[in-house]
Amino acid sequence: MGQDAASKTAAVINTNVAGNYFMTKCTQLICGLLIIISCTPTKTETITWFESDWVFVRDTANYFQFDPRYIGLRFRNDTLITISDLWLTHEGRYSVNGNQIQVFDQDSTDFQIIKLTKDTLILLGYSDTLKYYNRTLEFDKELRFKKITLQGGQCFGECPEFYLTMDDKGNTEFKGLENSKFQGTKNYSIDVQAKNKIDSLFRWTNISNIDTTDYYGSDDDWSLTITFQYGDNESRKIRGTHSSMPHRLKGIIRTLLDDLRKRGLL
Numbered sequence: 036m037g038q039d040a041a042s043k044t045a046a047v048i049n050t051n052v053a054g055n056y057f058m059t060k061c062t063q064l065i066c067g068l069l070i071i072i073s074c075t076p077t078k079t080e081t082i083t084w085f086e087s088d089w090v091f092v093r094d095t096a097n098y099f100q101f102d103p104r105y106i107g108l109r110f111r112n113d114t115l116i117t118i119s120d121l122w123l124t125h126e127g128r129y130s131v132n133g134n135q136i137q138v139f140d141q142d143s144t145d146f147q148i149i150k151l152t153k154d155t156l157i158l159l160g161y162s163d164t165l166k167y168y169n170r171t172l173e174f175d176k177e178l179r180f181k182k183i184t185l186q187g188g189q190c191f192g193e194c195p196e197f198y199l200t201m202d203d204k205g206n207t208e209f210k211g212l213e214n215s216k217f218q219g220t221k222n223y224s225i226d227v228q229a230k231n232k233i234d235s236l237f238r239w240t241n242i243s244n245i246d247t248t249d250y251y252g253s254d255d256d257w258s259l260t261i262t263f264q265y266g267d268n269e270s271r272k273i274r275g276t277h278s279s280m281p282h283r284l285k286g287i288i289r290t291l292l293d294d295l296r297k298r299g300l301l
Contacts, residue, residue, distance in 0.1 A: 188258030251275030
């Protein structure tokens with residue numbers, strides 16, 4: 036009887052050990068799967084990556100040559116928009132089926148997705164391989180301006196001529212010249228909301244890579260010049276006309292002009 040009891044006890048112990056071993060392995064397996072799942076992009080995350088602004092990477096080897104003012108593509112809310120320094124063009128609705136993008140425009144344009152990550156988008160379209168990077172890579176959270184100068188010049192009509200400077204605290208000086216509603220010098224502090232918006236927009240400008248040797252303008256538009264002083268005594272002056280200034284700067288220019296109009300200075 037003693038031997039039978041000992042045998043039964045040993046069997047129970049072995050069973051418990053085997054069960055514990057099995058549960059340990061299952062736990063490890065589940066944890067491993069959870070790690071893999073957490074590191075694998077979900078469909079929602081992929082859509083978030085895709086629905087962004089994508090900047091075109093120019094390559095002289097490309098068969099299809101885009102306009103020099105072409106910047107890239109914006110996929111947002113099932114709509115494709117072409118971005119250029121001149122304007123935003125609404126191309127139409129789009130849908131994604133596997134690695135195919137169908138744009139419901141007049142030409143029923145199709146793209147094939149060759150590669151899609153958070154930072155990179157490579158498409159096959161227009162009989163060419165088109166490379167883009169996510170514009171979020173241009174965002175510099177440490178970028179701060181010290182002073183912005185905006186100068187309004189002449190046009191073939193009666194465009195307001197003025198000279199505006201704003202420092203990093205929002206202290207602003209406006210000098211109204213020909214065709215301005217206010218002519219003379221006026222000092223004020225720009226609205227906090229407008230100042231914060233300009234701060235944010237400046238971090239998206241990719242200012243160091245804007246070509247300052249180019250003239251972003253046309254003959255029959257309102258002449259503008261904007262200068263940024265920032266960083267370690269760095270300065271960039273961009274010249275052009277109102278409608279053709281670089282896309283990355285238009286938000287700042289628009290915010291400054293809207294504030295002037297609101298104050299009745301332009």
